[in-house]
Amino acid sequence: MSVTLIFASIIIVYLLHDFVKKLLVWSKLPPGPWGVPFLGSIPFLLGGPLHKILDSMRKKYGDIYTLGLFHKQVVMLSNWELVRDFFGRMEISGRPDAEEVRKHKRDLPSSSGAKDYIDAYLTEMEQQKSRGEINPNFSELQLRVNISDLFIAGSETTSNTIRWCVLFLLCHPEIQGKLQAEVDDVVGRDRLPSLNDRDRMPYTEAFLMEVQRLARLIPLGVTHAATEDVEIDGYQFPKGTVFMASIWSCHSDPKYWPDPEKFDPGRFLNSDGTLKTKIPSFLPFALGKRQCLGESLARMELFLFVTIFMQKLTFRTTTGRPHPKAESVDSFALNPPKPFQFLIEERME
Ligand code: HEM
16 A cells, blocks of 8 residues: 555544544534535625624524534524523633734734733733732733723723614604603703613613614624533533624514514503513623623713713704614624714704
8 A cells, every 4th residue: 555545544534533523513512504624604604794694594593503613613592592591501601712812922022012002911911920929910811801891892882882872863853852851851951960860761761772772782792602511402512612692683583572673762661651671682781691791881871971962962964964874884793883974963951
């Protein structure tokens, strides 16, 4: 037998072994589309907004299905009950690893000075280490947490939700009128709105909730990873399996939201005008063990921005133009509205 033949046989046996091993793992996961070698399902996820493609896959494979993304298994959870049950479990509350810090660490010795926050943080960490200081507040884990808190979690989310608020106000001037009437009624013009007014302003709260429902700002949530092998609903998920919750699908589910694309704050109100308390399939901040840490802060900020805007200002479409469409840029990580123009008018006393 020639060396080439032996070599080819070894490769074939290895590939077969790898294939059978993967098949065994896959057979215990929720069924999903077949993938192509190495790329998995990636070729089938191109050609449109990812959350919409995934929502159409849901129609074919059901509310839970598995995708292969390169060598990773990614389990899609597309209804509220599944997200609640999976994300409520400790074993599904890990995060897939972050690459960026490693890249910065590798490049750090060659950099002539700190280019950015990560560099500055890593340099400080090194200096503390060389001085023999032990500071638990400076660690790579802490750095990763800070980056996501600062740049993604804490600022872009709230500011883009405010953009959506303005856009929906332009699209629905009658709703703007109701918000202004509520703030005039509860707060008046002599003082600024405060958080103490929240309980007496159910329409404003309902408006903010409807904005968050239809903005679907983080359409696919933030990925979770299994921290150990875990069995749920008869499926066996190996450690490292990635889970994604389609907030987009949950917020568009006609089972919970009749005419889901219609903007209607009334969905969140009882017939007597009070705010509903138990709201299924509404999870702008996700849910479970890793639910957004900034939820209450974000909701306070949104309330104050919108009530102060409504007390002082009226948003109008630019003269001679129809109101902008409530369309998003359709990015799968964060879903801001498309840029739009508008006029701000000060409200007269
Ligand atoms: C409208 C505004 C916001 C929205 C829609 C939002 C949404 C979310 C979502 C969907 C997650 C993922 C939860 C999961 O993994 O299942 C998350 C995580 C997180 N959010 Fe927010 N968020 C907002 C504002 C904020 C603010 C203002 C802060 C802090 C100042 C914040 C801090 C965090 C942190 C630290 C996490 C990670 C929690 C963890 O890993 O355990 N968020 N957020």
